[in-house]
Amino acid sequence: MKHFGFFVREGFKNIGRGGILTAAAVLAITFAALIAGIFATAYYNLRTIYEEVKSELYVDVYLKYEVSERRAAAVGEHLRKLPGVVRADYVSREKAAEEFVGLFPEDSELLTALGENPLPASYRVYLAADANAPEKVEKLVKEMAAVDGVDDAVYAQEWLSNLERAARVVGMAGAAVGVVLGAAAVLVVVSTIGLAVYARREAIAIMKVVGATDGFVRAPFVVEGFIIGVLGGLIALGALYGGVEFLRTYDVMVHFLPKTYVGAGLALGALGGAFGSGVAVRRFLKV
């Protein structure tokens, strides 16, 4: 690429010459990237919460009151042999009462008022991470509930699968919106750079007269589009970061996008810009 330096210099000069048209193209990319970024942030945060919660989840398997200690031990054995079960800790009725008091100290008289401990013994069953897919868990919980001596198996399944579904919906909606806005941004870049190119059509014609190839004429414009894409992406990321920080001052625990998302977003912006401006030059090359 003996012309590379020339193309980059010209690309930057074009940015300067483009003036308000360049600004409009940057703004279009910024807007699209910002909307897509908001969706990406929402998706990423929901996903993070989901992963965190998932890794801490356990199933409470309550035993029937009348179950003997031997039967209870046998249930424990059974539970531990189920696929995907990592650990099953026995929680005696006394321990359950202690935990209850620990969790709800103000309601502790409730237990004493009843005279007898109403809480059943249970097993707290921890699952392997790979067994945590909502469908799998559901099946496993049913299996546990069917074990002889078990009254019920309780798992925060609905909440978890709702969260998972929400993350997926946000992710898909974000992707769809991103695609539409991305295409719109590319179109805006095509038309604004098209105008900038139109203003320089004479210069393009002159270049062609003195023997420039189409690629030579086009390359600085592609560089220009690339820079516009990166600029738009950076501004959007800055705004997004500001927004996240703002929310955090109000104690909303939102995380900013990880580096991979940021990198992918910038790369997309740059490619979109470069592609858009490459297309914009096309029709002025036929000289």
Added chain:
Amino acid sequence: MEKTTAMTTPMIRMRNVTKIYDNGVVALEDVSVDVGKGELAFLTGPSGAGKSTFLKLITAEEKATEGLVEVAGHDVGSLKRRDIPYLRRRIGVVFQDFRLLNERTVLENVVLPLTILGLATSEQRRRALQVLTVVGLGQRKDATPLELSGGEQQRVAIARAIALDPTILLADEPTGNLDPDITWHIMKLFRVINARGTAVVIATHNYDVVRKMDARIIKILSGKLPEERVA
């Protein structure tokens, strides 16, 4: 009598060339002519006679509707689009309205074809300064075109056209916008360039100049060359 070019290799060779534009205008009709290597020729005729079309067929800006256009032995009509730039690098072109890039300096304008060719930066500069000296503008290299007079701008355009040391130089009404004494200066410049071995074709309707120059005249009338005879 036209001067014959039969002994030299024709740099430009047209045979039965007709050009009809999309709107039906017949710009050239059954034109056959040779321009030899190192020849100086004037293409004369009234406005609208087909002079510009004649030149555009040579630079592949337009394609002949019929007939053969050869430049330096290459059939221009059958050139692929991607090969056209390489043809143009062997042809220098000068226009009536100069067609300089006004936001660039004189030197940058002249350097442009050398950049396109991909020469090293120092070599680009050296050759650009050299041709600027030939046209007498070495001192104005950092000016922008709009700071120059019309005659000076045309000399910059000529410097740009000869920067690649072309085998053919085409000029379309190069002095149409210039005063008579500047016109004369520009014509002498073409003579110098021709003396270095470049075939020069100058389209003009300025018969005064043509008469004084003692060179071949190709007359064009309503798209025809009534006085040309080719083998």
